[in-house]
Amino acid sequence: MSRAFADICFTDSVRAAQHRYGSRDGNRGFETAADPRAELGETEQAFVAERDGFYQASVGEIGWPYVQFRGGRPGFLKVLDPRTLAYADVRGNRQYISVGNLDADGRVALILMDYAARRRLKIWGVARIVELGAADWPTALPAEAGVERAIVIDVKAYDWNCPKHITPRFTEAQIQPRLTALQLEIERLQAENRQLRDALGADYID
Ligand SMILES: Cc1cc2nc3c(=O)[nH]c(=O)nc-3n(C[C@H](O)[C@H](O)[C@H](O)COP(=O)(O)O)c2cc1C
Known part of the structure; x- marks a missing residue:
């Protein structure tokens, strides 16, 4: 094996x-x-479910690799089962490079990043396009406004990379609770400062 x-x-x-x-x-x-490691385990499935974006490489007809970013709400890349991923492909700049590549060759390589936790998952698969309204449209995917098609990926392999050289980065949602706590502490200190100044009264020199 x-x-x-x-x-x-x-x-x-x-x-x-x-x-x-x-x-x-x-x-x-x-x-x-x-x-x-051809099927996504529980750890990989949970990791995929939390992502709000990933990089997808496809193969052009003349052999050039093409990498594009795909972003959406956390979990927009759905795990249909341990060997199948799917996402709703939304209307974008209408160049259709990835989609056109997939028409000719379904092979894709994905990189999924968790910058905050410095984790990186690589997934290889074969993608196929499912058009809106097709009988095999994955029910897990929203067919909402803007969605043009589904991309369904037959997972072939995965591998984790080491965290070295991944700079920790945090989303607004990740840092907001800490910023809110700091803001509250600043407000508490400002109020306390005002009280102390008032208590000093005329003796206070700025
Ligand atoms: C109106 C508009 C909406 C877009 N929405 C998304 C989006 O939801 N997710 C995303 O990854 N890129 C979005 N994009 C960015 C790119 O257009 C998208 O990556 C593009 O369709 C890539 O296709 P390609 O394979 O031809 O490079 C949007 C672009 C436009 C102009």
Whole structure:
């Protein structure tokens, strides 16, 4: 057994590079691992469910990779089952580069970031387009205004990256509770300051 991501990524030239730079032996373990990690486990499913965006790479017809960001409300990328993800693709700039790429080749690579917790999940899959109103439209997806189609991804592999070099970043929603607590503390201190100044009265020199 091997890790599914190694089956996809450890091509001849990648193996040759590992050999050239002395990491071939270290990477062989991925080719003999017991768990292929082809299905999303509970940890991965929970991670996906919390994300409000991800990067999606598709493959152009002449072989160029194309990476685009997809964003939405947390959880807009749905886990339909451990081997299937789906999201509602909304009307955007109408270049349709990702969609056009997927028409020709469904292979995608996703990167899902949790900057605050410095976690990064990579997912490989094969995507297909489901048009609005089609019989196989995933019921978990909202067919609300702006939605043009569903992208359904057959998951093939996943892997986690190490946190090194991920700069912690926080969303407004994540820092707001701390800012509110600080604001309340400032207001309390300002009120206390006013009381102390009043108590000093004429003796107070600014
Ligand atoms: C009106 C409008 C709405 C958009 N809404 C979204 C959105 O909800 N999510 C998103 O990731 N990008 C959104 N975008 C950004 C891009 O247009 C979107 O990434 C684009 O459709 C990418 O397609 P591509 O594969 O051709 O690059 C929006 C853009 C416009 C002009």
